[in-house]
Amino acid sequence: MRDDIFTHKNDLVDFIFDASVASVFDDMVKRSVPGYQSMIEMVGLFTQKYGQNDSQYYDLGASTGAVAIALGANNPYKNNRIIAVDNSVEMTKKCAKNLAGKAGNFDIICANIEDIKIQNASIVVLNLTLQFIKPAQRQMLINNIYQGLRQGGALIVSEKIHFNDVQKSAKINKLHIDFKRANGYSELEIASKRQSIENVLITDDEQTHFARFNTAGFAHSLCHFQCLNFASFLAVK
Numbered sequence: 229m230r231d232d233i234f235t236h237k238n239d240l241v242d243f244i245f246d247a248s249v250a251s252v253f254d255d256m257v258k259r260s261v262p263g264y265q266s267m268i269e270m271v272g273l274f275t276q277k278y279g280q281n282d283s284q285y286y287d288l289g290a291s292t293g294a295v296a297i298a299l300g301a302n303n304p305y306k307n308n309r310i311i312a313v314d315n316s317v318e319m320t321k322k323c324a325k326n327l328a329g330k331a332g333n334f335d336i337i338c339a340n341i342e343d344i345k346i347q348n349a350s351i352v353v354l355n356l357t358l359q360f361i362k363p364a365q366r367q368m369l370i371n372n373i374y375q376g377l378r379q380g381g382a383l384i385v386s387e388k389i390h391f392n393d394v395q396k397s398a399k400i401n402k403l404h405i406d407f408k409r410a411n412g413y414s415e416l417e418i419a420s421k422r423q424s425i426e427n428v429l430i431t432d433d434e435q436t437h438f439a440r441f442n443t444a445g446f447a448h449s450l451c452h453f454q455c456l457n458f459a460s461f462l463a464v465k
């Protein structure tokens with residue numbers, strides 16, 4: 229279904245992942261996030277490289293389940309569970325529908341990812357989710373993930389990022405608006421969404437992400453993908 233949420237919204241409240249967002253989410257994310265499809269494809273590649281037999285894969289902030297599907301479809305290992313977590317009831321309903329009949333043993337859990345104990349994991353994915361966690365809580369979440377990962381396991385984090393260089397920041401933000409405009413969003417939709425989401429989606433810069441992985445104890449981390457102001461990081465234990 230096409231995302232036209234902000235064409236007729238005049239009561240601009242903070243953005244939430246409710247039924248109306250869940251119903252258009254797949255269209256919204258593809259038209260708003262440059263490189264989204266590549267982020268999902270890379271999850272498939274990393275599943276093959278970092279997955280392990282007899283371990284769990286986590287999709288934290290699963291929304292409609294695109295990451296969970298990529299984990300299942302690309303998994304060459306044995307005896308794995310794919311745990312998809314989201315705190316939006318509407319998203320978990322949509323996720324359950326999308327995962328039905330797909331390859332993989334799925335558990336779909338409606339919960340706050342900060343309350344989930346990560347256990348026996350070889351892959352954990354936070355695809356466009358960490359940015360919705362309160363900044364002060366983010367290190368604790370990454371530490372918790374690190375503790376629950378097996379040696380050699382991987383954390384994949386994709387996020388909207390910001391740049392401290394003012395000119396670079398202005399240029400890239402403008403290109404992101406051009407990207408949305410080219411995908412059919414009007415000026416009003418772009419401005420309204422920005423206003424609705426600005427208190428909810430808090431970006432970090434690239435250095436903050438690396439510092440957080442480092443503090444948690446990850447042996448290596450790198451940015452494996454970037455398109456405009458969206459980046460995806462791989463951290464290996």
Ligand SMILES: C[S@@+](CC[C@H](N)C(=O)[O-])C[C@H]1O[C@@H](n2cnc3c(N)ncnc32)[C@H](O)[C@@H]1O
Nearest residue numbers: 245289290291294314315316340341355356360
């Ligand atoms: C931008 S979407 C993630 C997109 C999805 N991972 C994908 O790749 O298509 C962010 C999701 O995180 C969920 N979310 C935000 N904060 C959360 C929290 N504290 N616990 C669980 N889910 C959360 C939202 O409900 C939403 O579905």
